[in-house]
Amino acid sequence: MKKRFSFTNLDCANCAAKMEAAIAKLDGVHSVSVSFFSQKMTLDADDERFDAILQEAAKICKKIEPDCVLHI
Amino acid sequence: MDSRQKKMLWRILAAGVLFLIALLIPAQGLPRLLLFLIPYGVIGWDVLWRAVRNLTRGQIFDEHFLMSLATVGALAIGEYPEAVFVLLFYQVGELFQSCAVGRSRRSIAALMDIRPDVARVERNGALEEVDPEEVSSGDILVIKPGERVPLDGVILEGSSALDTAALTGESLPRSVSPGADVISGCINLTGLLRVQVTKPFEESTVARILELVENASGRKARAEAFITKFARYYTPAVVVAAVLLALIPPLFFQGGWGDWLGRACSFLVISCPCALVISVPLAFFGGIGGASRAGILIKGGNYLEALANTETVVFDKTGTLTRGVFNVTAIHPEQEREADLLELAALAESWSDHPIAHSIREAYGAELDTSRVTGVEERSGRGVQVQVDGRTVCVGNDTLMEEIGIAWHPCHQVGTTVHVAVDGVYMGHLVISDQVKEDAADAIQALRACGVRKTVMLTGDAQAVGEDVARRLGLDEVHAQLLPADKVDRVEDLLRQTSPRGALAFVGDGINDAPVLSRADIGIAMGALGSDAAIEAADVVLMDDKPSKIALAIRIARKTRSIVRQNIVFALGVKFLVLGLGAFGLANMWEAVFADVGVSVIAILNSMRALHSPSEPS
Numbered sequence: 001m002k003k004r005f006s007f008t009n010l011d012c013a014n015c016a017a018k019m020e021a022a023i024a025k026l027d028g029v030h031s032v033s034v035s036f037f038s039q040k041m042t043l044d045a046d047d048e049r050f051d052a053i054l055q056e057a058a059k060i061c062k063k064i065e066p067d068c069v070l071h072i
Numbered sequence: 073m074d075s076r077q078k079k080m081l082w083r084i085l086a087a088g089v090l091f092l093i094a095l096l097i098p099a100q101g102l103p104r105l106l107l108f109l110i111p112y113g114v115i116g117w118d119v120l121w122r123a124v125r126n127l128t129r130g131q132i133f134d135e136h137f138l139m140s141l142a143t144v145g146a147l148a149i150g151e152y153p154e155a156v157f158v159l160l161f162y163q164v165g166e167l168f169q170s171c172a173v174g175r176s177r178r179s180i181a182a183l184m185d186i187r188p189d190v191a192r193v194e195r196n197g198a199l200e201e202v203d204p205e206e207v208s209s210g211d212i213l214v215i216k217p218g219e220r221v222p223l224d225g226v227i228l229e230g231s232s233a234l235d236t237a238a239l240t241g242e243s244l245p246r247s248v249s250p251g252a253d254v255i256s257g258c259i260n261l262t263g264l265l266r267v268q269v270t271k272p273f274e275e276s277t278v279a280r281i282l283e284l285v286e287n288a289s290g291r292k293a294r295a296e297a298f299i300t301k302f303a304r305y306y307t308p309a310v311v312v313a314a315v316l317l318a319l320i321p322p323l324f325f326q327g328g329w330g331d332w333l334g335r336a337c338s339f340l341v342i343s344c345p346c347a348l349v350i351s352v353p354l355a356f357f358g359g360i361g362g363a364s365r366a367g368i369l370i371k372g373g374n375y376l377e378a379l380a381n382t383e384t385v386v387f388d389k390t391g392t393l394t395r396g397v398f399n400v401t402a403i404h405p406e407q408e409r410e411a412d413l414l415e416l417a418a419l420a421e422s423w424s425d426h427p428i429a430h431s432i433r434e435a436y437g438a439e440l441d442t443s444r445v446t447g448v449e450e451r452s453g454r455g456v457q458v459q460v461d462g463r464t465v466c467v468g469n470d471t472l473m474e475e476i477g478i479a480w481h482p483c484h485q486v487g488t489t490v491h492v493a494v495d496g497v498y499m500g501h502l503v504i505s506d507q508v509k510e511d512a513a514d515a516i517q518a519l520r521a522c523g524v525r526k527t528v529m530l531t532g533d534a535q536a537v538g539e540d541v542a543r544r545l546g547l548d549e550v551h552a553q554l555l556p557a558d559k560v561d562r563v564e565d566l567l568r569q570t571s572p573r574g575a576l577a578f579v580g581d582g583i584n585d586a587p588v589l590s591r592a593d594i595g596i597a598m599g600a601l602g603s604d605a606a607i608e609a610a611d612v613v614l615m616d617d618k619p620s621k622i623a624l625a626i627r628i629a630r631k632t633r634s635i636v637r638q639n640i641v642f643a644l645g646v647k648f649l650v651l652g653l654g655a656f657g658l659a660n661m662w663e664a665v666f667a668d669v670g671v672s673v674i675a676i677l678n679s680m681r682a683l684h685s686p687s688e689p690s
Contacts, residue, residue: 013349014346033290040289063129066125
């Protein structure tokens, strides 16, 4: 399943790149793109575990950039 | 500026004033430190706070942490003004960056402002305003002048002019009347329209274009991937170098710990790869955005990058270089006037549905008095025989003329020849052919001007027709009488002939070309307006069917590429230069903060140029 989510306050391009690298390493993620410019994340992951993976991804984003909120 | 940015501006101004005061008061020792700590705290508390917070989360290569470490180090060795200035300049740079990025974001959002807000639907005799996503196909919409067409559909009533500029970059409005298709995203300019919806919102043109553009940032160019990878190693490497610089040399060389610590702190200031991490993707983002404003949709940074290397452009003929619509291109009467021959032919063809009949009637233009026509006999595959004003008129191809035993002669002009005979006497012929697009010759010339080495045309048509078009347009090569499978083979041959770094672009109308579009390095499709297949199969979509847009796309790609190269060379050049000078004590923190924030700002400004399409080459 492929879905798109938006961020608020994703202020740093380097952080976006770090998030992308970290989320891509999660088990079950087929592909992920975190765009600093469009403030969006496109996540393609296993259907049955999508929600769990999404929670995990949100946690990673929080860890790298605490002020930034991923709208799930 | 939003409220966060305004707040930051005030903090910067306040800290700047406090910093000046601290510089002017001739204090010494502890009071001097305290004086500088006031602006330091005002400008830097959030950086310090984030540093601590991120450190507890194990982010040691965090930008804020490194900045804090560098400035605390500077304070420790007594370089108070430097410490404050670095943070001040850092915040100015960050503010500037966020404004610049916000501006680019907004201008791209404005380009893509084609999403309709409401649709006005006829339900149970009344009009209801609903979200376009809730409309289903078959529903009837009413669109007032000045409103955006919310969904794709066909006009039932009303005629108007449509502004398609947001989709195609074409400034001339398109006039529409009942029966015509309307495309979502256009603006209805003059008349009230009643439209029957043909596609639900998610399949409508607007939704597809928005999705395509949003997905474009997911496909990264090689340069972007390189920068991301580079950034991953750059920061740790510079930090390690800084640590070594602070620890090793004092053991072997002259000079105190303070001196080397100062040099290490300058290293930390330069350790953020921000200039590149922001400016390179911004350039691609801007290039894709600028192209879409001109009606060129590019599906990703990787394709923009490939376009810059275009060496060979292969065209499909029908619908790409030619209009794909048949027109009367010549009228050759034996004795009569041209207008009389055309009228005769038009009358004879007045009952036929054949495309050729249609084009003859269109060429005649005026209303036909069909009561003059009787006894219509269609001769399938050959033509038609009718009575006009009591005379027997035969209109058709060579075979028809042979059959009715009339001496005809072939035409020197390329195309489909339609002969006309009246009461057994040859009257002359019309030539019907597909017309070359107005800008096709210019398109080929523009491609050559921007350095494309070879232009090739592939066509399923006859050799003579293909060669004629190729000669008129000045193409380098033409391959005619090809079946769809042959086109793939030809493109593969041509791919082998391109140089390893050059790219081959195939341009087609997207309908029967899917295999070739995907085989080429860059598949360019014509006519996204209405053609789903084109958007699916192609890497680049030209919204207004104009081949001249290809050269523009290449120029945008080249401009973007050169901006990216300038930024990489400039940013890395300055950073390594200052790192080198800093290691030998020739550059201090003032230069270091320029190498970080200053370079970043300059690179971003440079990248913002990508948003504007390059002007015509002179």
